[in-house]
Amino acid sequence: MSCQNPERCAHQAASWKAQQERYVEIGEKVLAELRESLERGESNLRISYHGDTRQTDRCISGATIRMLVCDEAWPFWYYKNSYGIEKLELVGHVKAGEKKYRPIHVILIKNPGSDLWKVTTVYDPRSKEYKWGNNYQERKCFCK
Numbered sequence: 001m002s003c004q005n006p007e008r009c010a011h012q013a014a015s016w017k018a019q020q021e022r023y024v025e026i027g028e029k030v031l032a033e034l035r036e037s038l039e040r041g042e043s044n045l046r047i048s049y050h051g052d053t054r055q056t057d058r059c060i061s062g063a064t065i066r067m068l069v070c071d072e073a074w075p076f077w078y079y080k081n082s083y084g085i086e087k088l089e090l091v092g093h094v095k096a097g098e099k100k101y102r103p104i105h106v107i108l109i110k111n112p113g114s115d116l117w118k119v120t121t122v123y124d125p126r127s128k129e130y131k132w133g134n135n136y137q138e139r140k141c142f143c144k
C-alpha cells in the first residue's frame with residue numbers, strides 16, 4: 001500500500017503541520033486534566049469493546065493502553081469538531097525486546113457534556129508506514 005494521491009496529501013500535510021503545534025498544546029492540557037481525574041480515582045476512561053477486539057488482533061493489551069494513556073504516551077494531535085466532539089491522538093513507544101520499541105497510536109474521543117474519554121482505536125502505525133513522519137508523530141498521508 002502507498003499514498004493514492006501524493007499531491008493532495010502533501011497539500012493537506014502542510015496545513016496539518018501548520019496547525020499541529022497549537023493543537024498539541026491544547027491536547028497536552030486535555031491529557032493532563034484526564035490524568036489528574038484518573039489519579040483522583042474518577043473513572044473517566046473507557047476502553048470500548050470495539051477497541052478490545054482490535055487490541056486482540058494487534059497484540060496490544062488493555063493494560064498497555066492504560067499505561068500509555070495514564071503515563072507514557074503524548075499527544076500529537078487534538079481536534080474539536082463543530083458538534084463539540086473532541087478527539088485526542090496519542091503516540092507512545094512500548095518495549096518489545098531489548099533496545100526494541102514498538103510505536104503505538106491511541107485514539108480517544110469525548111462527547112460534548114461528558115467527562116468520559118473513550119479509546120476508539122489502537123494501532124501500530126508501522127502497519128501504514130507511508131502515512132507517518134517524524135517518528136510517527138506527523139501525518140503525511142490522508143488517504144483512507
Ligand SMILES: [Zn+2]
Nearest residue numbers: 003009141143
Ligand atoms: Zn495519501
